Amino acid sequence: MDSLKKSFSFILRNRTGKIWVALTAIAALFEGFVPFILVWITKSIFDLVAKALRTSQSDLYLHAIWMLLLFVLINLLAAAIRFMNEFYTQKTQSRLDHDLEYLLIKKVANDPISNFDIPDYHNHFSRLQGSVGNKIILPVQNIFATLKQTISCVTFICYLTTIHWSLVLLAIVSCIPLIVMQFKLVRVRFFTNLYQTPLFREINYLKYLLTARENVKEIRIFGLANHLLNKWSEKYLNRASEILKVQTKQTMLKLGVEINSALIYLLATSTLLLMTRANFITFSIGDFFAIIQSVQNLQHSFNELNSIFSKIYESNMYVSDFQNFMKNDQEKSTQRDIKTLSQPLTKGIVVDKLSFSYGQGKTPVLENVSFEIKPGEKVAIVGANGSGKTTLIKCLIGLYPVSYGSIYINGIDINEISKADLRKNITVIFQDFIKYHFSIRENIAIGNVDAISNLDEISRVSQLTGIHEYINVLPDQYETKLGNVLTEGIDLSGGQWQKIALSRALFSDGQIIVLDEPTSSMDPLAELDIFNSFEALVSEKTAIFISHRLAVSRIADKILVMKAGRLVEQGTHEELMKKEKEYYSMFMAQAKWYEKDKSGVA
Structure with missing residues:
Protein backbone atom coordinates (compact mmCIF):
# COMPACT_ATOMS: atom_id res chain seq x y z
CA MET A 1 0.00 0.00 0.00
CA ASP A 2 2.89 2.35 0.80
CA SER A 3 4.36 1.65 -2.65
CA LEU A 4 1.07 2.57 -4.31
CA LYS A 5 0.81 5.80 -2.31
CA LYS A 6 4.38 6.66 -3.30
CA SER A 7 3.59 6.04 -6.98
CA PHE A 8 0.51 8.27 -6.78
CA SER A 9 2.51 11.01 -5.03
CA PHE A 10 5.12 11.02 -7.82
CA ILE A 11 2.47 11.10 -10.59
CA LEU A 12 0.26 13.81 -9.07
CA ARG A 13 3.13 16.31 -8.71
CA ASN A 14 2.35 17.97 -12.04
CA ARG A 15 -0.67 18.84 -14.19
CA THR A 16 0.11 16.18 -16.84
CA GLY A 17 0.05 13.46 -14.20
CA LYS A 18 -3.28 14.68 -12.81
CA ILE A 19 -4.85 14.68 -16.29
CA TRP A 20 -3.50 11.17 -16.88
CA VAL A 21 -5.00 9.85 -13.63
CA ALA A 22 -8.41 11.37 -14.43
CA LEU A 23 -8.34 10.10 -18.03
CA THR A 24 -7.20 6.61 -16.97
CA ALA A 25 -10.01 6.41 -14.40
CA ILE A 26 -12.62 7.42 -17.02
CA ALA A 27 -11.14 4.94 -19.52
CA ALA A 28 -11.20 2.13 -16.92
CA LEU A 29 -14.86 2.75 -16.08
CA PHE A 30 -15.94 3.01 -19.73
CA GLU A 31 -13.85 0.09 -21.01
CA GLY A 32 -15.03 -2.07 -18.11
CA PHE A 33 -18.62 -1.96 -19.42
CA VAL A 34 -17.76 -2.00 -23.14
CA PRO A 35 -17.17 -5.80 -23.56
CA PHE A 36 -20.59 -6.72 -22.20
CA ILE A 37 -22.31 -3.89 -24.12
CA LEU A 38 -20.72 -5.08 -27.38
CA VAL A 39 -21.68 -8.69 -26.68
CA TRP A 40 -25.27 -7.59 -25.99
CA ILE A 41 -25.42 -5.48 -29.18
CA THR A 42 -24.02 -8.37 -31.24
CA LYS A 43 -26.60 -10.71 -29.68
CA SER A 44 -29.35 -8.27 -30.61
CA ILE A 45 -28.09 -7.99 -34.20
CA PHE A 46 -28.02 -11.81 -34.58
CA ASP A 47 -31.53 -12.11 -33.16
CA LEU A 48 -32.89 -9.30 -35.36
CA VAL A 49 -31.36 -10.76 -38.52
CA ALA A 50 -32.57 -14.28 -37.63
CA LYS A 51 -36.09 -12.99 -36.99
CA ALA A 52 -36.02 -10.95 -40.20
CA LEU A 53 -35.06 -14.03 -42.17
CA ARG A 54 -37.98 -15.95 -40.61
CA THR A 55 -40.64 -13.23 -40.89
CA SER A 56 -39.42 -11.09 -43.82
CA GLN A 57 -40.08 -7.90 -41.81
CA SER A 58 -37.99 -5.22 -43.55
CA ASP A 59 -37.97 -2.85 -40.56
CA LEU A 60 -36.00 -5.45 -38.61
CA TYR A 61 -33.09 -5.05 -41.06
CA LEU A 62 -33.12 -1.27 -40.49
CA HIS A 63 -33.15 -1.86 -36.75
CA ALA A 64 -30.16 -4.23 -37.14
CA ILE A 65 -28.28 -1.59 -39.14
CA TRP A 66 -28.85 0.99 -36.40
CA MET A 67 -27.55 -1.51 -33.85
CA LEU A 68 -24.51 -2.13 -36.07
CA LEU A 69 -23.84 1.65 -36.24
CA LEU A 70 -24.08 1.79 -32.43
CA PHE A 71 -21.58 -1.10 -32.28
CA VAL A 72 -19.16 0.86 -34.51
CA LEU A 73 -19.62 4.13 -32.58
CA ILE A 74 -18.90 2.48 -29.24
CA ASN A 75 -15.76 0.89 -30.69
CA LEU A 76 -14.63 4.25 -32.11
CA LEU A 77 -15.29 6.02 -28.80
CA ALA A 78 -13.36 3.31 -26.92
CA ALA A 79 -10.48 3.64 -29.41
CA ALA A 80 -10.44 7.45 -29.07
CA ILE A 81 -10.32 7.23 -25.26
CA ARG A 82 -7.62 4.54 -25.47
CA PHE A 83 -5.42 6.54 -27.88
CA MET A 84 -5.77 9.71 -25.79
CA ASN A 85 -4.93 7.73 -22.67
CA GLU A 86 -1.87 6.21 -24.37
CA PHE A 87 -0.70 9.69 -25.39
CA TYR A 88 -0.94 11.00 -21.83
CA THR A 89 0.61 7.79 -20.52
CA GLN A 90 3.68 8.42 -22.71
CA LYS A 91 3.75 12.07 -21.70
CA THR A 92 3.43 11.28 -17.99
CA GLN A 93 5.99 8.48 -18.22
CA SER A 94 8.47 10.75 -20.01
CA ARG A 95 8.08 13.39 -17.29
CA LEU A 96 8.45 10.73 -14.58
CA ASP A 97 11.59 9.37 -16.29
CA HIS A 98 13.12 12.83 -16.02
CA ASP A 99 11.95 13.56 -12.47
CA LEU A 100 12.91 10.18 -11.02
CA GLU A 101 16.26 10.01 -12.83
CA TYR A 102 16.88 13.52 -11.49
CA LEU A 103 16.10 12.32 -7.94
CA LEU A 104 18.33 9.26 -8.34
CA ILE A 105 21.26 11.25 -9.73
CA LYS A 106 20.83 13.97 -7.10
CA LYS A 107 20.71 11.31 -4.39
CA VAL A 108 23.87 9.60 -5.67
CA ALA A 109 25.60 12.98 -5.98
CA ASN A 110 24.88 13.65 -2.30
CA ASP A 111 25.58 10.18 -0.92
CA PRO A 112 28.63 9.64 1.29
CA ILE A 113 31.66 8.91 -0.87
CA SER A 114 32.26 5.80 1.26
CA ASN A 115 29.15 4.27 -0.39
CA PHE A 116 31.07 4.15 -3.67
CA ASP A 117 33.43 1.60 -2.11
CA ILE A 118 30.52 -0.82 -1.52
CA PRO A 119 29.68 -3.16 -4.47
CA ASP A 120 26.08 -3.67 -3.26
CA TYR A 121 25.52 0.07 -3.53
CA HIS A 122 26.49 -0.02 -7.23
CA ASN A 123 24.38 -3.15 -7.76
CA HIS A 124 21.36 -1.48 -6.18
CA PHE A 125 21.74 1.67 -8.30
CA SER A 126 22.29 -0.35 -11.48
CA ARG A 127 19.16 -2.39 -10.75
CA LEU A 128 17.04 0.78 -10.80
CA GLN A 129 18.26 1.93 -14.21
CA GLY A 130 16.12 1.96 -17.34
CA SER A 131 12.51 3.14 -17.81
CA VAL A 132 12.18 4.31 -14.22
CA GLY A 133 8.99 6.22 -15.05
CA ASN A 134 7.34 3.15 -16.52
CA LYS A 135 8.15 1.08 -13.44
CA ILE A 136 6.75 3.72 -11.08
CA ILE A 137 3.60 4.33 -13.16
CA LEU A 138 2.83 0.60 -13.42
CA PRO A 139 1.27 0.16 -9.93
CA VAL A 140 -1.24 2.95 -10.67
CA GLN A 141 -1.93 1.61 -14.16
CA ASN A 142 -2.53 -1.80 -12.68
CA ILE A 143 -5.00 -0.44 -10.11
CA PHE A 144 -7.11 1.11 -12.88
CA ALA A 145 -6.71 -2.03 -14.99
CA THR A 146 -8.02 -4.00 -11.99
CA LEU A 147 -11.05 -1.67 -11.84
CA LYS A 148 -11.69 -2.20 -15.55
CA GLN A 149 -11.46 -5.99 -15.40
CA THR A 150 -13.49 -6.16 -12.18
CA ILE A 151 -16.36 -4.27 -13.82
CA SER A 152 -16.11 -6.59 -16.80
CA CYS A 153 -16.15 -9.67 -14.55
CA VAL A 154 -19.15 -8.47 -12.53
CA THR A 155 -21.23 -7.73 -15.65
CA PHE A 156 -20.54 -11.15 -17.19
CA ILE A 157 -21.04 -12.97 -13.89
CA CYS A 158 -24.43 -11.28 -13.44
CA TYR A 159 -25.46 -12.24 -16.98
CA LEU A 160 -24.21 -15.87 -16.84
CA THR A 161 -25.81 -16.40 -13.44
CA THR A 162 -29.20 -15.76 -15.08
CA ILE A 163 -28.39 -18.62 -17.50
CA HIS A 164 -26.78 -21.15 -15.11
CA TRP A 165 -24.36 -20.85 -12.17
CA SER A 166 -22.20 -23.73 -13.45
CA LEU A 167 -20.93 -21.55 -16.31
CA VAL A 168 -19.52 -19.03 -13.83
CA LEU A 169 -17.97 -21.77 -11.68
CA LEU A 170 -16.36 -23.32 -14.75
CA ALA A 171 -14.65 -20.06 -15.73
CA ILE A 172 -13.42 -19.31 -12.19
CA VAL A 173 -12.10 -22.78 -11.26
CA SER A 174 -10.15 -23.07 -14.51
CA CYS A 175 -8.06 -19.98 -13.60
CA ILE A 176 -6.83 -21.14 -10.16
CA PRO A 177 -3.77 -23.20 -11.32
CA LEU A 178 -2.69 -20.32 -13.60
CA ILE A 179 -2.93 -17.83 -10.72
CA VAL A 180 -0.56 -19.90 -8.58
CA MET A 181 1.90 -20.33 -11.47
CA GLN A 182 1.81 -16.61 -12.35
CA PHE A 183 2.71 -15.46 -8.83
CA LYS A 184 5.58 -17.95 -8.62
CA LEU A 185 6.88 -16.74 -11.98
CA VAL A 186 6.79 -13.10 -10.86
CA ARG A 187 9.01 -13.87 -7.85
CA VAL A 188 11.40 -15.85 -10.04
CA ARG A 189 11.59 -12.98 -12.55
CA PHE A 190 12.25 -10.31 -9.91
CA PHE A 191 14.87 -12.27 -7.98
CA THR A 192 16.59 -13.40 -11.20
CA ASN A 193 17.04 -9.72 -12.01
CA LEU A 194 18.17 -9.06 -8.43
CA TYR A 195 20.86 -11.75 -8.43
CA GLN A 196 21.92 -11.10 -12.03
CA THR A 197 22.76 -7.44 -11.38
CA PRO A 198 26.44 -7.99 -10.34
CA LEU A 199 26.98 -10.18 -13.42
CA PHE A 200 25.26 -7.59 -15.63
CA ARG A 201 27.59 -4.88 -14.30
CA GLU A 202 30.62 -7.10 -14.96
CA ILE A 203 29.45 -7.71 -18.54
CA ASN A 204 29.10 -3.96 -19.11
CA TYR A 205 32.52 -3.36 -17.57
CA LEU A 206 34.16 -5.85 -19.95
CA LYS A 207 32.37 -4.18 -22.86
CA TYR A 208 33.63 -0.81 -21.65
CA LEU A 209 37.21 -2.14 -21.55
CA LEU A 210 36.90 -3.33 -25.14
CA THR A 211 35.20 -0.26 -26.61
CA ALA A 212 36.15 2.85 -24.63
CA ARG A 213 38.64 5.19 -26.30
CA GLU A 214 40.92 5.51 -23.27
CA ASN A 215 41.44 1.72 -23.12
CA VAL A 216 42.24 1.04 -26.77
CA LYS A 217 46.03 1.51 -26.55
CA GLU A 218 46.68 -0.87 -23.67
CA ILE A 219 44.22 -3.49 -24.95
CA ARG A 220 46.04 -3.53 -28.31
CA ILE A 221 49.57 -3.44 -26.87
CA PHE A 222 48.97 -6.43 -24.58
CA GLY A 223 46.83 -8.29 -27.12
CA LEU A 224 43.95 -8.51 -24.65
CA ALA A 225 41.07 -8.20 -27.13
CA ASN A 226 40.44 -11.94 -27.63
CA HIS A 227 40.92 -12.75 -23.94
CA LEU A 228 38.48 -10.07 -22.79
CA LEU A 229 36.04 -10.79 -25.63
CA ASN A 230 35.93 -14.49 -24.70
CA LYS A 231 35.41 -13.54 -21.05
CA TRP A 232 32.60 -11.15 -22.03
CA SER A 233 31.02 -13.80 -24.27
CA GLU A 234 31.08 -16.47 -21.54
CA LYS A 235 29.44 -14.24 -18.96
CA TYR A 236 26.94 -12.82 -21.46
CA LEU A 237 25.83 -16.31 -22.49
CA ASN A 238 25.58 -17.44 -18.84
CA ARG A 239 23.31 -14.50 -18.09
CA ALA A 240 21.30 -15.05 -21.26
CA SER A 241 20.85 -18.71 -20.28
CA GLU A 242 19.38 -17.76 -16.89
CA ILE A 243 17.07 -15.19 -18.47
CA LEU A 244 16.02 -17.75 -21.10
CA LYS A 245 14.96 -20.15 -18.34
CA VAL A 246 12.59 -17.51 -16.97
CA GLN A 247 11.31 -16.68 -20.45
CA THR A 248 10.71 -20.39 -21.14
CA LYS A 249 8.59 -20.64 -17.98
CA GLN A 250 6.70 -17.53 -19.08
CA THR A 251 6.09 -19.01 -22.55
CA MET A 252 4.84 -22.25 -21.00
CA LEU A 253 2.47 -20.25 -18.82
CA LYS A 254 1.10 -18.42 -21.88
CA LEU A 255 0.66 -21.76 -23.64
CA GLY A 256 -1.20 -23.01 -20.57
CA VAL A 257 -3.51 -20.00 -20.75
CA GLU A 258 -4.28 -20.69 -24.43
CA ILE A 259 -4.93 -24.39 -23.83
CA ASN A 260 -7.07 -23.55 -20.82
CA SER A 261 -9.12 -21.07 -22.88
CA ALA A 262 -9.71 -23.65 -25.62
CA LEU A 263 -10.81 -26.26 -23.08
CA ILE A 264 -13.21 -23.84 -21.39
CA TYR A 265 -14.68 -22.89 -24.77
CA LEU A 266 -15.18 -26.59 -25.54
CA LEU A 267 -16.70 -27.35 -22.12
CA ALA A 268 -18.99 -24.32 -22.17
CA THR A 269 -20.25 -25.13 -25.66
CA SER A 270 -20.77 -28.80 -24.75
CA THR A 271 -22.62 -27.82 -21.56
CA LEU A 272 -24.96 -25.51 -23.47
CA LEU A 273 -25.68 -28.16 -26.12
CA LEU A 274 -26.40 -30.79 -23.46
CA MET A 275 -28.69 -28.39 -21.58
CA THR A 276 -30.54 -27.60 -24.80
CA ARG A 277 -30.93 -31.25 -25.73
CA ALA A 278 -32.32 -32.01 -22.27
CA ASN A 279 -34.74 -29.05 -22.68
CA PHE A 280 -33.21 -27.57 -19.55
CA ILE A 281 -32.92 -24.16 -21.21
CA THR A 282 -33.96 -22.62 -24.50
CA PHE A 283 -32.21 -19.79 -26.26
CA SER A 284 -31.93 -18.01 -29.58
CA ILE A 285 -28.90 -17.93 -31.87
CA GLY A 286 -28.05 -14.53 -30.36
CA ASP A 287 -28.31 -15.98 -26.84
CA PHE A 288 -25.99 -18.84 -27.80
CA PHE A 289 -23.41 -16.36 -29.13
CA ALA A 290 -23.76 -14.12 -26.05
CA ILE A 291 -23.36 -17.00 -23.60
CA ILE A 292 -20.27 -18.42 -25.31
CA GLN A 293 -18.71 -14.96 -25.67
CA SER A 294 -19.55 -14.14 -22.06
CA VAL A 295 -17.83 -17.32 -20.81
CA GLN A 296 -14.78 -16.53 -22.91
CA ASN A 297 -14.72 -12.88 -21.83
CA LEU A 298 -15.19 -13.80 -18.18
CA GLN A 299 -12.29 -16.21 -18.34
CA HIS A 300 -10.22 -13.60 -20.18
CA SER A 301 -11.02 -11.03 -17.49
CA PHE A 302 -10.03 -13.50 -14.76
CA ASN A 303 -6.75 -14.22 -16.55
CA GLU A 304 -6.15 -10.48 -16.95
CA LEU A 305 -6.87 -9.90 -13.26
CA ASN A 306 -4.44 -12.68 -12.41
CA SER A 307 -1.79 -11.09 -14.64
CA ILE A 308 -2.51 -7.62 -13.21
CA PHE A 309 -2.23 -8.84 -9.61
CA SER A 310 1.12 -10.43 -10.38
CA LYS A 311 2.26 -7.18 -12.07
CA ILE A 312 1.13 -5.19 -9.02
CA TYR A 313 3.17 -7.54 -6.86
CA GLU A 314 6.20 -7.20 -9.14
CA SER A 315 5.92 -3.42 -9.60
CA ASN A 316 5.44 -2.94 -5.84
CA MET A 317 8.70 -4.82 -5.28
CA TYR A 318 10.41 -2.40 -7.69
CA VAL A 319 8.87 0.67 -6.02
CA SER A 320 9.95 -0.70 -2.62
CA ASP A 321 13.43 -1.26 -4.03
CA PHE A 322 13.43 2.34 -5.30
CA GLN A 323 12.24 3.64 -1.92
CA ASN A 324 14.88 1.62 -0.05
CA PHE A 325 17.60 3.10 -2.21
CA MET A 326 16.28 6.63 -1.73
CA LYS A 327 16.12 6.06 2.05
CA ASN A 328 19.78 5.01 2.27
CA ASP A 329 22.06 7.46 4.05
CA GLN A 330 22.65 10.64 2.13
CA GLU A 331 25.69 12.72 2.79
CA LYS A 332 25.12 14.29 6.14
CA SER A 333 27.09 14.99 9.26
CA THR A 334 26.11 14.51 12.84
CA GLN A 335 25.43 18.22 12.91
CA ARG A 336 24.15 19.88 16.00
CA ASP A 337 24.39 23.56 14.97
CA ILE A 338 25.39 24.19 11.36
CA LYS A 339 28.23 26.69 11.30
CA THR A 340 30.18 28.54 8.63
CA LEU A 341 33.88 29.25 8.29
CA SER A 342 34.97 32.83 8.77
CA GLN A 343 37.25 34.56 6.29
CA PRO A 344 40.15 34.57 6.60
CA LEU A 345 40.98 31.48 8.64
CA THR A 346 42.57 32.37 11.97
CA LYS A 347 43.01 29.00 13.68
CA GLY A 348 44.01 26.65 10.87
Missing part, protein backbone atom coordinates in the same frame (compact mmCIF):
# COMPACT_ATOMS: atom_id res chain seq x y z
CA ILE A 349 43.37 22.90 10.88
CA VAL A 350 43.72 20.52 13.85
CA VAL A 351 43.51 16.74 13.46
CA ASP A 352 43.19 14.90 16.76
CA LYS A 353 43.54 11.09 17.08
CA LEU A 354 41.85 10.45 13.72
CA SER A 355 41.16 6.83 12.69
CA PHE A 356 39.23 5.57 9.68
CA SER A 357 38.32 2.25 8.06
CA TYR A 358 36.21 1.33 5.04
CA GLY A 359 33.31 -0.33 6.86
CA GLN A 360 32.87 -1.78 10.31
CA GLY A 361 35.25 -4.48 11.39
CA LYS A 362 37.74 -3.79 8.60
CA THR A 363 41.42 -2.99 9.06
CA PRO A 364 41.92 0.74 9.76
CA VAL A 365 43.33 2.72 6.85
CA LEU A 366 44.18 5.59 9.21
CA GLU A 367 45.07 5.04 12.84
CA ASN A 368 45.46 7.62 15.61
CA VAL A 369 46.65 10.46 13.33
CA SER A 370 47.21 13.87 14.98
CA PHE A 371 48.76 17.08 13.63
CA GLU A 372 48.14 20.81 13.22
CA ILE A 373 48.30 23.10 10.17
CA LYS A 374 48.53 26.84 10.81
CA PRO A 375 46.71 29.40 8.63
CA GLY A 376 48.69 30.09 5.45
CA GLU A 377 51.06 27.17 6.10
CA LYS A 378 52.27 25.02 3.17
CA VAL A 379 52.23 21.33 4.10
CA ALA A 380 53.48 18.31 2.13
CA ILE A 381 52.10 14.83 2.87
CA VAL A 382 54.49 12.10 1.76
CA GLY A 383 54.65 8.34 2.03
CA ALA A 384 54.64 5.13 0.02
CA ASN A 385 51.62 3.97 -1.96
CA GLY A 386 48.91 2.69 0.37
CA SER A 387 50.21 4.66 3.33
CA GLY A 388 46.87 6.51 3.75
CA LYS A 389 47.73 9.90 2.20
CA THR A 390 44.69 10.22 -0.07
CA THR A 391 42.32 8.80 2.56
CA LEU A 392 43.61 11.39 5.02
CA ILE A 393 42.90 14.14 2.49
CA LYS A 394 39.37 12.82 1.88
CA CYS A 395 38.71 12.94 5.64
CA LEU A 396 40.17 16.45 5.86
CA ILE A 397 37.84 17.79 3.16
CA GLY A 398 34.74 16.03 4.51
CA LEU A 399 34.32 13.34 1.82
CA TYR A 400 34.66 10.57 4.40
CA PRO A 401 32.80 10.89 7.71
CA VAL A 402 34.87 11.29 10.85
CA SER A 403 33.72 8.59 13.24
CA TYR A 404 36.84 8.17 15.40
CA GLY A 405 38.79 11.19 16.53
CA SER A 406 38.19 14.80 15.49
CA ILE A 407 39.02 17.33 12.79
CA TYR A 408 38.74 21.04 13.57
CA ILE A 409 38.86 23.75 10.89
CA ASN A 410 39.22 27.26 12.29
CA GLY A 411 38.31 25.84 15.70
CA ILE A 412 35.02 24.29 14.48
CA ASP A 413 34.37 20.54 14.48
CA ILE A 414 34.11 19.45 10.84
CA ASN A 415 30.83 17.68 11.67
CA GLU A 416 29.31 21.05 12.57
CA ILE A 417 30.36 22.86 9.39
CA SER A 418 27.85 23.22 6.57
CA LYS A 419 28.82 20.90 3.69
CA ALA A 420 28.25 23.70 1.18
CA ASP A 421 30.49 26.04 3.18
CA LEU A 422 33.15 23.35 3.48
CA ARG A 423 33.17 22.84 -0.31
CA LYS A 424 33.30 26.61 -0.84
CA ASN A 425 36.36 27.07 1.35
CA ILE A 426 38.36 23.98 0.36
CA THR A 427 39.63 23.44 -3.18
CA VAL A 428 40.88 20.00 -4.18
CA ILE A 429 42.43 18.64 -7.33
CA PHE A 430 43.04 14.90 -7.19
CA GLN A 431 45.58 13.08 -9.31
CA ASP A 432 42.71 11.40 -11.20
CA PHE A 433 40.92 14.70 -11.88
CA ILE A 434 38.14 14.71 -14.47
CA LYS A 435 39.00 15.73 -18.03
CA TYR A 436 35.72 17.31 -19.10
CA HIS A 437 35.05 17.15 -22.81
CA PHE A 438 33.84 20.75 -22.76
CA SER A 439 35.53 24.01 -23.76
CA ILE A 440 38.77 25.12 -22.06
CA ARG A 441 36.86 27.96 -20.40
CA GLU A 442 34.33 25.52 -18.90
CA ASN A 443 37.09 23.13 -17.81
CA ILE A 444 38.72 25.87 -15.75
CA ALA A 445 35.52 27.61 -14.60
CA ILE A 446 34.13 24.33 -13.21
CA GLY A 447 36.15 25.29 -10.14
CA ASN A 448 33.58 28.05 -9.56
CA VAL A 449 30.59 27.79 -11.90
CA ASP A 450 29.04 30.98 -10.51
CA ALA A 451 31.84 32.89 -12.28
CA ILE A 452 31.84 30.79 -15.45
CA SER A 453 31.72 33.93 -17.66
CA ASN A 454 34.57 35.74 -15.87
CA LEU A 455 37.14 35.39 -18.66
CA ASP A 456 39.54 37.87 -17.06
CA GLU A 457 39.92 35.72 -13.95
CA ILE A 458 40.12 32.54 -16.04
CA SER A 459 42.92 34.13 -18.05
CA ARG A 460 44.70 35.29 -14.88
CA VAL A 461 44.87 31.83 -13.27
CA SER A 462 45.89 30.30 -16.63
CA GLN A 463 48.84 32.69 -16.76
CA LEU A 464 49.87 31.62 -13.27
CA THR A 465 49.93 27.96 -14.25
CA GLY A 466 51.65 28.58 -17.59
CA ILE A 467 48.90 27.29 -19.89
CA HIS A 468 47.68 30.70 -21.12
CA GLU A 469 50.27 31.09 -23.90
CA TYR A 470 49.30 27.73 -25.41
CA ILE A 471 45.56 28.54 -25.23
CA ASN A 472 46.07 31.99 -26.75
CA VAL A 473 47.43 30.64 -30.05
CA LEU A 474 44.48 28.26 -30.57
CA PRO A 475 41.91 29.46 -33.17
CA ASP A 476 39.04 29.52 -30.64
CA GLN A 477 41.29 30.20 -27.64
CA TYR A 478 39.30 29.59 -24.40
CA GLU A 479 36.25 28.35 -26.34
CA THR A 480 38.28 25.50 -27.87
CA LYS A 481 36.62 22.14 -27.25
CA LEU A 482 38.70 19.45 -25.58
CA GLY A 483 38.54 15.73 -26.32
CA ASN A 484 36.90 13.80 -29.17
CA VAL A 485 33.94 12.16 -27.44
CA LEU A 486 31.27 14.84 -27.92
CA THR A 487 32.79 16.92 -30.71
CA GLU A 488 35.98 17.06 -32.77
CA GLY A 489 38.01 18.81 -30.11
CA ILE A 490 41.73 18.83 -29.50
CA ASP A 491 43.71 16.44 -27.32
CA LEU A 492 46.02 17.81 -24.66
CA SER A 493 49.13 16.18 -23.26
CA GLY A 494 49.11 14.90 -19.69
CA GLY A 495 51.09 17.92 -18.51
CA GLN A 496 48.77 20.36 -20.27
CA TRP A 497 45.73 18.72 -18.72
CA GLN A 498 47.40 19.00 -15.32
CA LYS A 499 47.89 22.74 -15.85
CA ILE A 500 44.18 23.04 -16.74
CA ALA A 501 43.31 21.19 -13.52
CA LEU A 502 45.66 23.42 -11.50
CA SER A 503 44.03 26.49 -13.08
CA ARG A 504 40.66 25.05 -12.05
CA ALA A 505 41.83 24.77 -8.45
CA LEU A 506 43.09 28.37 -8.39
CA PHE A 507 39.88 29.65 -10.01
CA SER A 508 37.74 28.24 -7.20
CA ASP A 509 39.42 30.64 -4.78
CA GLY A 510 39.01 28.50 -1.65
CA GLN A 511 40.92 29.41 1.52
CA ILE A 512 42.43 25.93 1.67
CA ILE A 513 43.90 24.35 -1.44
CA VAL A 514 44.71 20.63 -1.66
CA LEU A 515 46.77 19.26 -4.56
CA ASP A 516 47.26 15.53 -5.11
CA GLU A 517 50.42 15.00 -7.19
CA PRO A 518 49.93 18.38 -8.95
CA THR A 519 52.89 17.97 -11.32
CA SER A 520 53.14 14.20 -11.85
CA SER A 521 52.45 14.45 -15.61
CA MET A 522 54.64 17.49 -16.27
CA ASP A 523 58.11 17.46 -17.74
CA PRO A 524 60.93 18.49 -15.36
CA LEU A 525 61.18 22.07 -16.70
CA ALA A 526 57.41 22.68 -16.44
CA GLU A 527 57.44 21.18 -12.96
CA LEU A 528 60.33 23.46 -11.96
CA ASP A 529 58.42 26.50 -13.26
CA ILE A 530 55.32 25.55 -11.26
CA PHE A 531 57.20 25.11 -8.00
CA ASN A 532 59.34 28.20 -8.53
CA SER A 533 56.07 30.15 -8.67
CA PHE A 534 54.34 28.02 -6.02
CA GLU A 535 54.31 30.83 -3.48
CA ALA A 536 52.57 33.12 -6.00
CA LEU A 537 50.12 30.37 -6.96
CA VAL A 538 48.83 29.73 -3.45
CA SER A 539 49.55 33.26 -2.10
CA GLU A 540 47.81 33.61 1.28
CA LYS A 541 46.06 30.23 1.10
CA THR A 542 46.64 27.27 3.38
CA ALA A 543 48.12 24.68 1.00
CA ILE A 544 48.37 20.90 1.33
CA PHE A 545 49.98 18.83 -1.37
CA ILE A 546 50.75 15.17 -1.84
CA SER A 547 53.82 14.21 -3.82
CA HIS A 548 55.95 11.15 -4.37
CA ARG A 549 58.83 13.38 -5.50
CA LEU A 550 60.39 14.28 -2.18
CA ALA A 551 62.58 17.01 -3.66
CA VAL A 552 59.37 19.01 -4.08
CA SER A 553 58.64 18.76 -0.35
CA ARG A 554 61.60 21.08 0.35
CA ILE A 555 59.39 24.08 -0.42
CA ALA A 556 56.92 23.04 2.31
CA ASP A 557 56.78 24.69 5.72
CA LYS A 558 55.99 21.30 7.22
CA ILE A 559 56.17 17.71 6.03
CA LEU A 560 53.87 14.91 7.27
CA VAL A 561 55.26 11.42 6.74
CA MET A 562 52.66 8.61 6.49
CA LYS A 563 53.37 4.91 6.81
CA ALA A 564 50.79 2.10 7.01
CA GLY A 565 48.03 4.51 8.03
CA ARG A 566 50.02 6.19 10.77
CA LEU A 567 51.73 9.57 10.98
CA VAL A 568 55.29 8.49 11.79
CA GLU A 569 57.12 11.83 11.42
CA GLN A 570 56.49 15.53 10.95
CA GLY A 571 58.72 18.56 10.61
CA THR A 572 60.66 20.60 8.05
CA HIS A 573 62.92 18.99 5.44
CA GLU A 574 66.03 19.90 7.42
CA GLU A 575 64.60 18.58 10.70
CA LEU A 576 63.55 15.26 9.20
CA MET A 577 66.87 14.77 7.39
CA LYS A 578 68.69 15.22 10.68
CA LYS A 579 66.61 12.49 12.31
CA GLU A 580 67.70 9.98 9.62
CA LYS A 581 64.52 7.92 9.93
CA GLU A 582 61.65 7.21 7.48
CA TYR A 583 61.77 10.47 5.55
CA TYR A 584 65.57 10.39 5.35
CA SER A 585 65.49 6.83 3.96
CA MET A 586 62.89 7.74 1.35
CA PHE A 587 64.69 10.93 0.30
CA MET A 588 68.07 9.24 -0.02
CA ALA A 589 66.57 6.35 -1.98
CA GLN A 590 65.12 8.81 -4.50
CA ALA A 591 68.30 10.89 -4.57
CA LYS A 592 70.26 7.88 -5.87
CA TRP A 593 68.20 7.94 -9.05
CA TYR A 594 69.52 11.42 -9.80
CA GLU A 595 73.15 10.54 -9.17
CA LYS A 596 75.42 8.97 -11.73
CA ASP A 597 77.52 6.00 -10.82
CA LYS A 598 81.11 5.71 -11.74
CA SER A 599 80.25 4.21 -15.13
CA GLY A 600 78.18 7.29 -16.00
CA VAL A 601 74.86 5.41 -16.03
CA ALA A 602 72.00 7.07 -14.04
